[in-house]
Amino acid sequence: MKSKHHFSRQKKIHSPKPEKSSQKKLVGSLKLHRDGYGFVLPDNPDEPDVFIPPRFINGGLPDDKVEVDVWATPGDLRREGRILRVVERGRKRWIGTLEQKGRVFFVVNHDYSTDIVMVVSGKNLKSSLVGKRVLVEIDDAGAFSNPMTGQVVEVLGAPLEKNTEIASILAKHAIEREFPSAVEHESKLLSDSLDEHEVLKRIDLRKIPLITIDGETARDFDDAVYATKKGKNYLLYVCIADVAHYVRLGKPLNAEAFKRGTSVYFSDFCVPMLPEKLSNHLCSLRPNEDRLVLCCEIEFGPDATPLHVRLYEAVMNSWHRATYTEVQKALDSHFHQTRFQPKIIESIKAMKEVADLLIKLRKDRGAIEFDLPEAKVIYDEAGQMMAISKTERFFAHLLIEELMIAANVAVATYFAQNHIPQIYRVHEEPDAFKLEEFEKFVKGLSIKKHVDRLRHPKDFAHFLASIHAHPMFDVVSQVLLRSMKQASYSPKNKGHFGLALRNYAHFTSPIRRYPDLLVHRQLKTLLHSSKEGVVSYSPKHVSKPEIKRHGAAKLLSVEDLEGMAAQSSRREREAMEAEREMFDLYRVWFMEKYVDNVFEGKVRRIVKFGLFVELIPHFVEGLLHVRDMSDDFYIYDEKHIRFVGRKRRKSFGVGDKVRVFIKETSVADRMVYLGMEKRHTSSV
Template sequence: MVVDPYQKREAKRYKNPIPSREYISSCLRTSQDLISQKNLEKKFGINNQESKKALRRRLRAMERDGQVIYTSNRCYVAPESLKIVKGKVIGHRDGYGFLRTETLKEDLWLSSEQMKSCIHGDIILAHIVETHGKRRSSARFLKLLQPNNILIIGRYYIDDKIKFVIPDDTRFNFKIFIFSAIKDDISIGSIVSVKLKQHPIRNSRVQGFIVEILGKEMGTNLAIEIALRTHLIPSLWSKEVKKQVYEISRKINQYDFKNRTDLRHFPFFTIDDEDARDFDDAVFCKRKANPEEGWILWVAIADVSCYVQPNTPLDKAALERGTSVYFPSLVIPMLPEKISTDLCSLKPNVERLCLICEMSLSKQGELISYKHYEGIICSHGRFTYNEIFKIWNGDIFLRSKYKKFLKDIENLSCLQNIFNKDNISKKGIYFENIEPKFVLDSNLRIKSIYQNIRNDAHKFIESCMILANVASARFVEKYKYPVLFRNHDRPKKDNVVSLRLFLNELGFTLLGGDSPESVHYSNLLKNVSDRPEYEMIQTVLLRSMTQAVYSPDNRGHFGLSLSSYVHFTSPIRRYPDLILHRVIKYLLFKDKNTSKSNYNFYSAHLYSTGEIKKIGAHCSITERRADEANRDVIDWLKCDFMYKKIGCILNGVISNVTTFGFFVRLNQFFIDGLVHINSLNDDYYYFDSLGLKLIGKSTKNTYCLGDALKVKVISVNLNEKKIELSLYKSS
């Protein structure tokens, strides 16, 4: 029996002492493998049941305090003795998987054996098993931290009276055997949602019960329903929310006018896309009395906080959603339609409560000063980007139609000309991405696709919103109270190294040393803007960037080259903006040093750092899930559209290159399809990760990002949302 150096201390504390925490940790650290409690009992010479129970209690307490890890195979290990990581499981259709962490550059390999202990979407604890050579390191499952509890969507089948569902998402590499359903006569092939009975245990059959029958024939509406359930996006309002919304008057209470600045005489305009669904911002500008001194710009944002007070059922529902979700044929709003499309929609010729950001600009368009206040406006016109752009460019019909607004519209044009020369973020990185727009038919399927071209009217409104966000960031930053900043971190060093190697291959250089600034990226794009490699370089540069997130820790916005940035301009559709409005109101009332009864204080609120941190993390997640859900539906629509194009010969450009082939963006439709490496039968091709290209071993033929090709549509898999292409060679 070994001796615990802390035995005397333990003997003073306990009548029947057991090994100390320090000694248990020491033994686990020096062990070459995982140790079960039974082996620990042998090691410590523990034989009686009372001491065994005491040891079990101590081990559980140490597990709670993070001093030991209890693994899935009922063993213990010291955290220090392993390279332990936390990550999200990414399943693969062939049974193996990967572990994606926030700290490692590459995903870790999870073998098929390891995947028997977890499923796609689980958050697990694992230890890294280092490998040598070119193979990636692998992960060994230790513990399930957060099971993936989402509903799994799949098709229902019966084979020899055995009922089962095959998941649509092939990353769930298993059948779900059904032991319970909402009704017995479900049609074979129906699309259903399934809840797992329990988390899959090694070598056990996966069981679940059907909770909903979604339909049998796929269509756009069903694709949306599937996306909502797959990503756990709320789409229905509770009774409490409906009751609260019902009680909100459609008429503005005269009390709400109290202490608001009346701007109804100012010709504010809303400028949006033709298919815009909410109008939460309006703009107005004019030259200062002395034109040489610059401009005054007003950005009016719908005062959502006046209708959505903190900690009410409506507020909690808005927080749960986090953001509005936009599908091609439908929007799932963050707030009920009575608020989002009525009371807080800045419709023409209707009085609306707003939070105003009034900014003084130099004649170069630079932000000199600003002030925020509650106001009331009446929008004088609802314009589209294309209408404003055409008016600026002399469209006779539109200039005649809006003759009484021409002076104010021309003022917007003059200010945009200044923004074009001296943007608010002169050193920021601006990407000119191809944005496809879909025209849907009566069945909500794609009828045609065209490219959405950004004109100067788009850029003008974008600049106005950035200015308002910057002014709001500067305002709240002075007070040091917790707020949600919109952070965009600089690219990781490994990504910078990879980008530089790629650019060197093309003969270009990214300046800035080990830590380039935004201006270096911006200058690079400007220098190659007229080169054929421009789109390819922009694509690779964009992929090297990190994802923007919400956080109370102000880390600045790298992409815009700003030291601080917040979201102020869209409280109808983004919860962080609503949070900011409440904080700004609190600070305004605090500055005025007036009693709560004299102001609309019920719509102001201050948050603790802990609350803001939690809300920021949640809103970052809801933003990503909204993007993923929208992408799922768009991918289905694209596949449905391309299904009719099987056999067609089309021109395209390589948009991405991987180890298993390359994706080609079809010029006519802006849709990507895969040319699998197995279809390149003229040679053996290997992937050059440095140059992002496939190279033929014998022929030295290359397929590189940006190459123009002619391809044939071979097949379309609607379930997996995949389009397969092959190279077309004329005979």
């Protein structure tokens, strides 16, 4: 049960001193769970996360920069700590419900175990708005007051209404659908036609049958591909929209792209990083239209080992807008069922051969392949939700994925070899504590594999391959994925653990990711500083670039890139959380019509308070709380990760089937609550 309103503030520490010996103090960002505990992510990326029990939160709020006292227990790999002080408030804006007491208006946020209260003011505040969901901007002077003080800057609407809930998620994660007027103005001034002088400066690829391959509903086509045989070797062209040509440092377009960090994709709409004129027009590689691109041209040996790489600015014209479905049908029918031109068919055949070889190399080096299903909301012609199902994934998806990875590696390798500042996509090895927890989970499922020997990427790859046919594969893969560190951006090249790569950067999606735009800027600076406007190198041999003095000064420094990388990582996390929360909301709305209906289900996850059950045929999870397992008194067996009935000894573990009914759907909790089947006859 939640306590009464908590006036969050920085205050003296009255928490009991922990019995464990203190090791050190550090500063980091607080990630607060709705149940009251949190984790501090240290500013020093080489430091592991610190778990903060609820009693040691001490006034900290989500995303606050805090100083913590850290300790460890001998034999326990997880570090714990307590917050000593709040260094800086992390959030300037909060969502909550407007309330009134006398003449005082205040806003209450119910997202966490303890309510967060803010005293607010505003020109248009009135009693008729009480109960509405509002957006509050905290005053600089009121961030540490008791309670916090701020201004109501937007009334979002009545709680539980569709538009209000969607607007709340967007506002919570600082996702803005509208662009500032200065950004719209700058984009409108951009010419719809290419500058002929700029075209003449570039390598002309318009006669090469480059094509785009994307989903049916895609509109921002930022990559085009072509491949051909060259004797026993292969030649691959990966052309990426030259967004940096239009989005310049110091301009409103760039400032807004940096602020947003990424495009955010929801099931029925997208919030783009760039205005539509850029994302869907000038920078989108639409068929039969000339476009400016950066090209990564790679020559592979017969086994797909990269032999030579050329990077340059080019102009291209897409020969065809292909879809994954279209390409897959052509591959499955051996090109008997296709309307592709002969030159495009030959290119797709060569791309498939290259992709097959790259997949083999990926497996040989030990890259971790989770291959987990993703959820997709299906709509009818009227825009109503019809179903939630698993997304179909074809070999065509894998083909493009491999070619994009090859281009990303080629660009990253050049910068790494020559020690030129760049922003890398890094994925560090998992924490020892989380690995230990994963080992306990697998052993609790009685999967007899050498899970205690997981250290290197190849170990994880072999483990997943060994259980691929196991009925628990999806569940184990999901838990393992959660045990991994989240990939992020950094000017420090720490490698990519999951892909088992030494050098990796994001180069292929500058329309929707700001880090890719940064990678392009650094590359374009080198190209403009080189004698021929081309960077050419062999991955096996370090080739020092010839850079003119005036060009070298324009390169962003490691110090410049550090702040940009941190912002990009933050915005990526916000986008992922918003997408997840929005899907949970849509899932609840979809299941409302099925309240009281019975479903077959499969236990996907087990927590101490109940079972998360996937409902068949829908790709939707609901919570069967232990108190609603009504046919017995169930006790959680932590060692074997099961719930066991005290009387009947019936038990439920991950992967077990269970018949449940929809007890309730909660928009506020973003949750579908289940009950164990009894006396309910309606079934789906």
